Amino acid sequence: MNDVEITISRNNPHIDPFLSVWGFEVPLDLFLGGLTAGLLILSSLYFLLNKKEEAPFTVTLATAIAPLVLTLGMFFLFLDLSHKLYFWRLYMTLQVSSPMSWGSWALALIYPVSILFAAMQLPEVYRDKIRNFLKSFPYIGFFTSFIAGLLDRLYSFADSKQAWAKKLALMNIVLGAFIGIYTGILLSTFIARPFWNSPLLGVLFLTSGLSAAIAVIVMATDSQIEERHMLKMNLGMLVAELAILALVFIGYMTQSAYHNEAGNLIFGGHFTGYFWMLVMLQGIFFPMFMLTMELKNVFRFKILTPLSVLIGGLLLRFLIVYIGQHSGVVTGL
Amino acid sequence: MNEIRKAKNYWSPYLAGFGLGLTLLLSLLIMGRGLGASGALTRVTGYTMNVVAPDHTNRLAYMRKYFTAENDILNEYLVFLLAGVFVGGFVSGAVDGRIKTQVERGPTATVAMRLSLALAGGMISGFGARLARGCTSGQALTGGATLAFGSWLFVIATFAGGYAAAYFVRRQWQ
Numbered sequence: 001m002n003d004v005e006i007t008i009s010r011n012n013p014h015i016d017p018f019l020s021v022w023g024f025e026v027p028l029d030l031f032l033g034g035l036t037a038g039l040l041i042l043s044s045l046y047f048l049l050n051k052k053e054e055a056p057f058t059v060t061l062a063t064a065i066a067p068l069v070l071t072l073g074m075f076f077l078f079l080d081l082s083h084k085l086y087f088w089r090l091y092m093t094l095q096v097s098s099p100m101s102w103g104s105w106a107l108a109l110i111y112p113v114s115i116l117f118a119a120m121q122l123p124e125v126y127r128d129k130i131r132n133f134l135k136s137f138p139y140i141g142f143f144t145s146f147i148a149g150l151l152d153r154l155y156s157f158a159d160s161k162q163a164w165a166k167k168l169a170l171m172n173i174v175l176g177a178f179i180g181i182y183t184g185i186l187l188s189t190f191i192a193r194p195f196w197n198s199p200l201l202g203v204l205f206l207t208s209g210l211s212a213a214i215a216v217i218v219m220a221t222d223s224q225i226e227e228r229h230m231l232k233m234n235l236g237m238l239v240a241e242l243a244i245l246a247l248v249f250i251g252y253m254t255q256s257a258y259h260n261e262a263g264n265l266i267f268g269g270h271f272t273g274y275f276w277m278l279v280m281l282q283g284i285f286f287p288m289f290m291l292t293m294e295l296k297n298v299f300r301f302k303i304l305t306p307l308s309v310l311i312g313g314l315l316l317r318f319l320i321v322y323i324g325q326h327s328g329v330v331t332g333l
Numbered sequence: 334m335n336e337i338r339k340a341k342n343y344w345s346p347y348l349a350g351f352g353l354g355l356t357l358l359l360s361l362l363i364m365g366r367g368l369g370a371s372g373a374l375t376r377v378t379g380y381t382m383n384v385v386a387p388d389h390t391n392r393l394a395y396m397r398k399y400f401t402a403e404n405d406i407l408n409e410y411l412v413f414l415l416a417g418v419f420v421g422g423f424v425s426g427a428v429d430g431r432i433k434t435q436v437e438r439g440p441t442a443t444v445a446m447r448l449s450l451a452l453a454g455g456m457i458s459g460f461g462a463r464l465a466r467g468c469t470s471g472q473a474l475t476g477g478a479t480l481a482f483g484s485w486l487f488v489i490a491t492f493a494g495g496y497a498a499a500y501f502v503r504r505q506w507q
Contacts, residue, residue: 277416293427
């Protein structure tokens with residue numbers, strides 16, 4: 001039978017000669033997930049450390065952006081599904097050995113926790129702005145006013161539960177760290193693609209997510225003190241990313257022969273140019289240069305410097321997902 | 334608050350030229366080939382054409398040869414070189430405070446005229462670069478460095494052509 005022959009002689013479309021099942025949706029979701037994780041962790045951490053004066057945007061508004069970013073990421077994930085109408089089945093089970101299952105539940109849990117925490121931190125002036133904006137819609141005013149009403153009830157509930165703030169912040173940090181790391185674990189448990197099969201991928205994606213979140217904060221904040229502080233943190237994060245990548249490369253060289261082959265894809269192989277130009281140069285070294293120059297006051301680009309960090313994070317995800325699909329555990333392919 | 338440093342002057346052109354020569358030498362030593370920008374632009378054009386009109390691109394013998402089974406059209410040294418030129422130029426401008434959104438033009442020229450002439454001139458020079466199988470970086474720099482006769486002819490022709498054409502557009506820069 002044709003099916004059996006194709007299966008046993010390894011000529012499976014989309015699997016051979018290389019995996020080609022993931023397009024742009026998955027790396028985009030990984031990036032937005034990492035960004036969400038970073039925003040959640042930073043806002044809750046700075047709240048717990050009582051740094052509201054030094055980092056006003058981080059504590060009050062960053063956590064409000066997180067659910068929006070997460071929704072966008074999940075939309076792209078949804079686009080990638082083959083059986084879109086059955087996505088709800090993810091929430092009818094918990095498969096203990098599946099990172100995807102754990103991730104789905106964590107993502108679902110993030111919404112109530114982060115939205116409640118965000119409502120608690122949102123200053124009155126922004127509550128008014130949102131209320132007025134929602135009430136200003138011409139044709140769907142009845143619907144948007146209803147949403148505004150719901151939000152008002154959320155605010156009063158949040159204000160009445162301020163005692164929960166610290167616990168919610170801790171949950172945010174745990175969930176954020178989980179989301180940041182699980183996006184890497186998702187790939188690294190895929191043993192058949194040795195390019196991804198490094199235990200450090202989770203940490204790499206978390207660090208990159210924190211870096212991206214810091215970049216967003218730098219772009220959005222009005223506080224000079226917060227901006228300078230975050231620029232320094234961003235530089236530190238990029239240095240950490242560099243160190244982690246170095247360890248990942250060492251892993252390629254010292255793990256199995258398949259890992260060697262996978263590493264060779266970027267050390268002289270087909271993807272060498274792409275990886276070193278796009279991920280290392282544009283993704284790490286160029287943002288490091290921009291941040292160093294900003295901190296030394298050589299120039300000031302409010303948008304361009306953090307944007308280079310964001311583009312770098314995006315390129316990291318895209319290239320790792322794309323190159324990984326070209327690595328394999330059957331030699332000669 | 335610290336002050337941002339003021340815009341600095343450009344380097345001496347002799348020093349910069351020497352630096353460019355060193356870059357060419359390093360390129361030949363490390364990559365085994367010289368510099369070249371028009372090849373990169375051809376590949377970017379080919380890639381874009383393939384995205385927009387793949388059947389038409391496939392029918393053109395000139396473009397078809399860039400699409401091989403072994404390699405992507407953009408996965409080539411010259412493309413990364415060209416990208417690096419943009420990054421390096423930006424870095425140089427940023428460090429010396431020269432980054433500015435502007436249309437460089439003569440005192441009497443309008444923006445529209447300048448951009449139209451730039452577009453027309455670019456089209457002519459792009460066509461010419463492909464006809465000559467190289468531009469100033471590929472033919473004049475790299476070819477000249479290897480003392481290729483055709484490259485020296487190219488240099489002479491470029492200057493001659495430039496002088497001749499400049500007469501017709503001299504008003505734009507006065």
